[in-house]
Amino acid sequence: MIAVRIRFTAGRYHATIWGKHVNEAIPEWPPSPWRLLRALIATWKRKTTWVEEKKVREIISKLLEPPYFKLPRASVGHSRHYMPWSKQWAKQRDQSRTMVIDTFVVVNPEDYLEIYWPNQILSEDQQNILEELLKRLSYLGRTESWCEASLIKERRDLIVKDSGLVDEATGEVVAPVRPYTGKLSEDEELVEVLVPSREIDPKAPLNEEHPLLVRTGILREKEGRIDPPGSKWVLYVRNKECFTPQLKSEPLTTDIKPIKVVRYKFHSTVPPRITETLELAYLARIAAMGIYGGKEKRRSPILSGKGEDGKPLKGHTHAFYFITDEDRDGKADHLTIYSPNGFDMEHQKALLQMKKLYPRKEGADIYLLLLGMAEDPDELKRCPIFMESMVWYSSTPYLLTRHPKLARDGSWKVKDLPEGIQILIPEKITPHPSKEHLLTHYGILPDMSKIQVDGPLDQILLEMERRGLPKPEKITLYPSWFLGNRPHRWLEFRRYRRGRPDPPIGIPYGFKLHFSEPIKGPIALGHACHYGMGLFLPEL
Numbered sequence: 001m002i003a004v005r006i007r008f009t010a011g012r013y014h015a016t017i018w019g020k021h022v023n024e025a026i027p028e029w030p031p032s033p034w035r036l037l038r039a040l041i042a043t044w045k046r047k048t049t050w051v052e053e054k055k056v057r058e059i060i061s062k063l064l065e066p067p068y069f070k071l072p073r074a075s076v077g078h079s080r081h082y083m084p085w086s087k088q089w090a091k092q093r094d095q096s097r098t099m100v101i102d103t104f105v106v107v108n109p110e111d112y113l114e115i116y117w118p119n120q121i122l123s124e125d126q127q128n129i130l131e132e133l134l135k136r137l138s139y140l141g142r143t144e145s146w147c148e149a150s151l152i153k154e155r156r157d158l159i160v161k162d163s164g165l166v167d168e169a170t171g172e173v174v175a176p177v178r179p180y181t182g183k184l185s186e187d188e189e190l191v192e193v194l195v196p197s198r199e200i201d202p203k204a205p206l207n208e209e210h211p212l213l214v215r216t217g218i219l220r221e222k223e224g225r226i227d228p229p230g231s232k233w234v235l236y237v238r239n240k241e242c243f244t245p246q247l248k249s250e251p252l253t254t255d256i257k258p259i260k261v262v263r264y265k266f267h268s269t270v271p272p273r274i275t276e277t278l279e280l281a282y283l284a285r286i287a288a289m290g291i292y293g294g295k296e297k298r299r300s301p302i303l304s305g306k307g308e309d310g311k312p313l314k315g316h317t318h319a320f321y322f323i324t325d326e327d328r329d330g331k332a333d334h335l336t337i338y339s340p341n342g343f344d345m346e347h348q349k350a351l352l353q354m355k356k357l358y359p360r361k362e363g364a365d366i367y368l369l370l371l372g373m374a375e376d377p378d379e380l381k382r383c384p385i386f387m388e389s390m391v392w393y394s395s396t397p398y399l400l401t402r403h404p405k406l407a408r409d410g411s412w413k414v415k416d417l418p419e420g421i422q423i424l425i426p427e428k429i430t431p432h433p434s435k436e437h438l439l440t441h442y443g444i445l446p447d448m449s450k451i452q453v454d455g456p457l458d459q460i461l462l463e464m465e466r467r468g469l470p471k472p473e474k475i476t477l478y479p480s481w482f483l484g485n486r487p488h489r490w491l492e493f494r495r496y497r498r499g500r501p502d503p504p505i506g507i508p509y510g511f512k513l514h515f516s517e518p519i520k521g522p523i524a525l526g527h528a529c530h531y532g533m534g535l536f537l538p539e540l
Helices: 033-047 053-062 124-135 216-221 274-293 345-352 435-441 456-466
Strands: 002-008 068-070 074-084 097-107 113-117 147-151 158-161 164-167 173-175 188-196 231-239 259-267 320-324 334-343 366-374 388-394 414-416 422-424 450-452 474-477 480-483 486-489 511-520 535-538
Touching (some): 033 053, 033 124, 033 188, 068 173, 124 147, 274 334, 274 345, 320 535, 345 366, 450 456
Parallel strands (some): 422 474
Antiparallel strands (some): 002 147, 164 173, 259 334, 259 366, 320 334, 414 450, 480 486
């Protein structure tokens, strides 16, 4: 027995039945043996010329009998395009645009078409040659029909019955598509398939005069016929539902992993400035809570950061609303909503429906383009918030969570600077007039020996310790944020929300943190860190 397996890697088989016009939209299924033999000879002539012609003719002679087929599940598709049909198209370009319907068979790229010749046997040498030809067969039909073909070497005892080719041991019908022998069931139909005739001379040279290599132009113009010599039409039996799409239902799984990150891109006629981070994050929170709440006005501790009693949640496991300017043009361009504990399915549905932010009267509407969701922040390799770096700088201002401590006489309460931390002063200290003024602003004595209790430096170090972040080796005071080389004051950022509690002290600060080893984000510290304040980005 000879058996061949073919897989259409693009999931399509493009071929028109011999003698039919392409616009009749009748696909060839199963593929005709005539077409397969022509393809094998063409492969030999172009890719395996070292094989003797005599050996190829011997193999072709073994494949002349009508084979049996096992067809994969399939459906029919088509494309429509316009092309010049007239041979004088160059002169009549505008008049020669003809619509062509390209009908094709759609299959699963992982499924195989199997072809069997049960009464033929190949020698070991012939098997090796046929396997080499099949390995180099790159398409079957038109060139869009990419394929992988191979020889089936598994031995099975198959016998011919009225229902097709049957496994003698199990009774399974292996190849039900068969030549018609007079018996047809209710769910089967007949189709004509072009096969080679056994009258083809096995010793005839494989040249242009060979029946399998004759060109259609020569047939029609010189011989006045359509069907090639040495061929015949054979009635085959196939299933009536061979082109009916098979619907596959799978049970819904309730084991849905929580999503931790949702990313959006802003689009607006008037792009919002990054200095409006606090307001934008607040608007995003309102939009998410409104969609989730719906008509039932459900409450979400994850989105709101408040428990059922209305009190703020402890810890930082609820949602962060990060606003970033990732192209460094001073305009906010991305919204990233992140929750360490993740969002369940109901929250995911609500976040998927977020399409727009509604600023107050003075602002233009901001549209949200969903970029994606991620179970693990590591999946977002291009998002700077979740990258890994040894140096992190303030992207938005750090706001204090407590008042710096003073003695009764108004002087600072001080403490020693923690060991192992070096304070660095940048070259540009704008807007401060001197380094001493800058150090004092950050709660550091001019000689850097002590720091103010609950001063800016003390608070950020304490908060990093409470969040489980390692102690930085160096801290650079970062008095300004930059657009290009131009410094801007942190005071340009909005730091107060209308009708909401103010920070203990509204003075903004910036830092650059230097660690001894790479640290993975996000790093968001200080007052309103869930609203985009105190966000640090990696220095790449």
